Amino acid sequence: MTSRDTIFALSSGSLPSGVAVIRLSGPGTEAALKALAGSLPPPRQLALRTLTAPDGDFLDRGLVVCFPGPLSFTGEDCGEVHVHGGRAVVAAILKTLVDMHGLRPAEAGEFTRRAFLHGKLDLTRAEGLADLIEAETETERRLAAATSGGVLEGLYSQWRRQLIEARAMLEADLDFSDESDVPGSVADQAGPRISAMLQDIRRHISGFRAAEMIRDGYRVVILGAPNAGKSSLLNKLAGREAAIVTDIPGTTRDVIQVTLDLGGYRVHLSDTAGIRHSEDAVEQLGVAKARERAGQADLLLLLSDGLTPMPEVTSAAPAISVRTKIDARPQIGGSAFDHAISVVNGRGIEALVEEISKRAALTMDVGDRAVPTRQRHVDLLNRCAGALERALRLESDQTELVAEELRHAADALGRITGAIDVEDVLSSIFSSFCIGK
Template identity: 40%
Template structure:
């Protein structure tokens, strides 16, 4: 056990040395967008921040070496090139001494006019200061992570917040970036560490004496409680991941039932080509859409049927089935005239028709087992009033006329679809944070496996090798630590930070 702890500590020291060597440099970058704007923010972080700050404002009556900025106070200053001494711009300066800064290091911000020429001149001026270099993508956040300001779940939440495109995504990312998941996972980690510590204490001090069964029973009760909480956390129907990545919605159906028309209507623009000819769409046409605050990836597919000799159509049908397999929601479009025989008094009639329709389209039911399938009755403008009323009484069916949508019918259709998206994505809540990344799910499942191994080894009258049992508990702790970043794994860090923008 001592050897394992020494190895673990050695790896930690290696990662800490690498982090400290990177932090020896002071980094700078434009943190606002690379476009013309009213104000741009240039950020610095590192041990030579104050020297660089003084070098940029040191000229004439503004003697930078006598200037001592107060923390988190804005100063209106003129900024100069340290070599040519020419004035670049006049703007705001803010000083954030470590550790009370985003990165935990000394940091400052220059707020200048958003001219591309001003930005270029400021970056060139900072490049002339000793000990400064341009920041790499995500390096400010990486320093905050190594400085203990953020754990890895908060870092990934921050990345999601930067990339959020809808209101629901923003809420979920904000909760994660402010520590909702970190607090939950850290509570499990501490409870598992406590169990492992108690067990190791008995290993170290009990010597040859029989270990009291009551201690083991108390450990098993606590482990079962943690295991139940983790299982409940995992049983979330992937809501957090679906919301983060977008609800993949596949529009399928027979040729010429109005799939492309439905996509164009939902997106309020001409995404797919629509003609009276069947089989116009041959490939997958995808578009991202903010639908009621939820991100939806709509996919228009080729019309499906059993018999065709067209090689291109066959390939399009095969791609449509692949799209179904990767989707979260399936909009199964049918001609409303074919649904008039459905009986509203029989609750299973729609389910039976969906299965029959999928079979007619040669779509294996296994592809749709874990998907939400909604039947869309299009071309309702061709129905009589009583036929339409009977159709609208059916559950699990949406009615619409893409050719002649009335405002009332369109609003009802959109509302029903939005309710379905709410069920798929859920509502982000601080008291019940959701899993947002597949690696969280994988590590939590492994954590349960290690707990199960320990629990299966325990027998009321026979005690296993306690050293091995303790190792299983330590492995369950490591699984949680790989999520939060308490155990540094360089490959995980590379994946996390690779998508960050420069300046963050």
């Protein structure tokens, strides 16, 4: 598998920056780098060169490196130039490259796509790489590092191999079933092994919820009657004036969402309109939105300053009750609230943040467990599990049909890693990458 086009892209992100890395891949890489830099250093060694345009115009001085295929990220001839990260510097170099014969700008994810096509990584590792680049929290980074490191590839390949072996045994059993020296118990042995694998797959699928939450974030919704101190709490946790705060009840009309990194977990915190009965049409819409958000939440914070009533909402999410403004209205005696806070003197805020991150951790923590990270994985795992279930329901003398179901099951796993038949999913997977990866 070789590409005719040589592709290039700015791989180091937004400009201006201290250094900009422009990456190339394809058969014309070496010639393009020579045209820019004159002589090239030995493979995989950086060297300082003056880069010039074909007419001899000075472009920049920078580092040049070549990675001849197949020992490169894409498996093709690759190279990089590291130049000063000024917009005009990079624009001049990209312009020089685009004018060269056989070179064109890379599409999103095209370097990784080529790496996949050259067998450098499977689809789950490629998806893990995309996640690693997108990772904003420590939890996301850990999950992405595991996936890009190949934990899913290892698991799915192992299951697939076992299924292919089991099927081969069944088919051999069929072929030799007339001969007395082959015991006829292969089909009987297959049953327990299939059902053990089915259990493993089901357990593995159940980890998707946590992975989804790590990627999408944990949704915390602040609710309370008007003036309870909801927007003040949102601002305090966001560390900025994200929402308007006044002493007029009914200030917040819309849902205001901020995304925070709480203890390494991505948390979406939503401030909502104060819940009360109102004749005002705009306020009614705001209250309806607040109720809707409560229904989609993973955790509710129910606020009251001691005078405002506790909000009543319908939601399956667990709730934490929070007494606000304890600087102005200290609590007397025992408390019916889980937490007591003041945004004025900061009391109780740390404990509340700790509780939110602890709850987020409970739903998101996957530990060392490998979990599916895409709906695509879950769909194909379910297809695999479905085939195994059908195989288990067959009679022991229906060996041929069992073998056929095992083939379906193995194929589904092969589609996850890209070992078989994936042309149709490649575009949707790689188009979500950034340019230059």
